[in-house]
Amino acid sequence: MDRDAAFTAFLDAHQRPLLRLCYLLTGEVHLAEDLLQSVLVRMLGRWPKLRHIDNLDAYARKALVNQYISWRRRRGSGEVPSAELPERAHSSEDSAVLRIVLRQALMRLTPKQRAVLVLRFYEDRTEREVAGLLGCSVGTVKSQAHHALARLRALAPELASHLPAMNDDSAWNEGARR
Template sequence: MDAQADETFRDFVANRSSALLKTAVLLSGGDRHGAEDLLQNALIKVAGRWNRIEEPEAYVRQVLYRQHISRWRLKWPRRELSVATTPEVSTPADAASAAELRLVMRGALARLTARQRTVLVLRYFEDLPEADVARILGCSVGTVRSTTHRSLARLRALAPELAALGPATVEQQPSQHKSPVEVRP
């Protein structure tokens, strides 16, 4: 890498690393150390190709997603969070409740599978359309839709206190095969 490319790479890392780290933390289920490793590996891969990259942000994010996919395809053993009692339900009335809610969300995301977490991060945090998520993950749009549906249902089951976030309340009604979700204003 020449001096000018080295300087632009350093500027990019200095300016964008915090936003990229947030994405990596979400992808890794709240494991900050794992997220830092993920981001560092992605930046190492990008540094070697820096002169040929037209859109650095998109390229680094693509490498970040693919690095994460490679990790969960290796089927590393998952660390599971065990608690003696379930967390209490709270409403985000103040900053402490909002912080608690973030912790609950992080814990619930960490208990999802890596694939479920990746789909939710790409769809809702990165705000990517289903077709882009399918292209990034190398699967069909239908797989993204079904994984998103199952992931959200699991997230709701793991952290029912997240229902207090939105204006609508979500109630589940039992049926023979599936539990349909009804949203009431």
């Protein structure tokens, strides 16, 4: 298989989940697309060496997280924090409001905290997998998740019933997908 065909096959298999990860990290569609494009361009340039890697999906995810964190350090956040959260809806459609509140709260976390939560709970990865993707220890993943969840509780108290207990972060695995 030639270089272009192999890279195209990789894209066909992994582009959508990688774009979803980018969106969850950045919170913006266009920024997510830019992030994915920048990493894929770099991967294409290195493709002859990369295609021999056993787990290209994990390599791409780690590259995305690292690039995202690098962008955040350089650019800072263009978002302006608000002291007030949107009013809570009093209907059965609370889930839409909760998603908005969760997104706003996630955007106020540090890039590494958000990456840990997205990888750990949304993508349902183990602490060891997250540590491998982020290039840190399992203890750092646990600490970052704990501090991120505590910050989410402080930023958006209405999310507290949807987050795991402080001593059981793994319980969010079931609730995060609902």
